[in-house]
Amino acid sequence: MGPAISARGVVKSFGQLRVLDELTLDIPRGVTYCLLGPNGSGKTTLIRAIVGLLKLDAGDLKVLGTPVSRVQEIYSKIGYMTQHKALYPDLTLQENLEFFAGLYGIGKQEREQRIVELLKMVNLQGLSRRLAGALSGGMYQRLSLACTLIHEPELLLLDEPTVGVDPRLRQTFWEYFERLASDGKTVLITTHLMDEAEKCRIVGYMKAGKMTAVGSPDEIKRQAGLKPHLELWLKDIESDCARLRAEGYEIEILDGVARLRLESHKQIKSVLEIVSPLDMRLKEPMLEEAFLQLSEAA
Numbered sequence: 001m002g003p004a005i006s007a008r009g010v011v012k013s014f015g016q017l018r019v020l021d022e023l024t025l026d027i028p029r030g031v032t033y034c035l036l037g038p039n040g041s042g043k044t045t046l047i048r049a050i051v052g053l054l055k056l057d058a059g060d061l062k063v064l065g066t067p068v069s070r071v072q073e074i075y076s077k078i079g080y081m082t083q084h085k086a087l088y089p090d091l092t093l094q095e096n097l098e099f100f101a102g103l104y105g106i107g108k109q110e111r112e113q114r115i116v117e118l119l120k121m122v123n124l125q126g127l128s129r130r131l132a133g134a135l136s137g138g139m140y141q142r143l144s145l146a147c148t149l150i151h152e153p154e155l156l157l158l159d160e161p162t163v164g165v166d167p168r169l170r171q172t173f174w175e176y177f178e179r180l181a182s183d184g185k186t187v188l189i190t191t192h193l194m195d196e197a198e199k200c201r202i203v204g205y206m207k208a209g210k211m212t213a214v215g216s217p218d219e220i221k222r223q224a225g226l227k228p229h230l231e232l233w234l235k236d237i238e239s240d241c242a243r244l245r246a247e248g249y250e251i252e253i254l255d256g257v258a259r260l261r262l263e264s265h266k267q268i269k270s271v272l273e274i275v276s277p278l279d280m281r282l283k284e285p286m287l288e289e290a291f292l293q294l295s296e297a298a
């Protein structure tokens with residue numbers, strides 16, 4: 001089986017504004033793939049293109065092997081959670097879920113069971129009779145996710161699904177997404193939160209309508225040349241640093257703390273053979289720094 005999504009030279013402009021600029025990407029099946037990028041970089045536009053809501057100006061886009069011009073034929077395999085409100089405010093939670101289940105032709109018995117299961121997952125089980133329009137922001141997001149998952153789609157397109165969701169439930173969502181991926185489903189997700197991006201198998205950084213970096217979080221850090229650092233609190237900082245530098249270590253002193261660049265974690269032992277710090281801390285590189293570096297270079 002080919003990739004879940006494959007885009008080649010995709011172009012989409014709104015008037016003078018080229019929002020997708022010869023964008024090329026492949027999203028394999030059975031992964032969590034995080035699409036990152038600044039506001040306005042084209043993430044939502046790309047997702048809308050994938051579900052066939054936009055007509056492309058140029059390029060080739062395939063979704064689960066089907067050309068996007070025929071994507072309607074495979075709608076039952078796709079779950080799309082939009083960035084904006086898309087549920088019926090005058091229907092209750094239960095009715096919204098039943099409506100979406102009906103759209104996808106899910107039988108009555110299976111429907112009831114799915115609804116109970118999903119309401120539990122999003123922790124709204126006691127509220128099935130409340131109107132969707134009367135939910136808080138985070139609760140609404142949770143209901144939207146439940147509606148998106150009702151037909152057990154093979155491909156999930158989730159546009160900022162965790163906005164406004166509290167940290168504990170975000171954790172539950174992520175565990176669920178990882179489980180879906182390990183069951184072979186593909187989860188494409190946008191977020192502005194780096195801790196969420198770190199959880200994904202693949203992250204793709206989008207800038208001005210192009211993918212500027214793609215890889216696992218570790219690969220991205222490596223591509224950007226970022227290494228872990230060891231922060232050292234030293235009694236005699238100048239002479240200790242001189243000794244470390246003489247052994248070839250790269251060190252910066254910032255606010256009385258020595259910041260030593262590690263090529264690998266194994267070097268920590270050798271450092272401790274040269275100096276005896278009062279205290280120390282290992283700082284792993286941050287994905288955010290990597291993207292800043294890569295997007296400046298692009």
Ligand SMILES: Nc1ncnc2c1ncn2[C@@H]1O[C@H](COP(=O)(O)OP(=O)(O)OP(=O)(O)O)[C@@H](O)[C@H]1O
Pocket residue numbers: 014019037038039040041042043044045046083
């Ligand atoms: N229907 C439209 N008509 C005109 N311009 C549009 C339309 N849809 C999107 N745009 C413009 O395209 C650009 C990309 O928008 P898009 O919503 O894809 O960004 P995004 O990466 O999802 O941003 P965010 O992180 O804020 O959600 C923006 O400048 C936006 O104003």
Ligand SMILES: [Mg+2]
Pocket residue numbers: 043044045083159
């Ligand atoms: Mg968006």
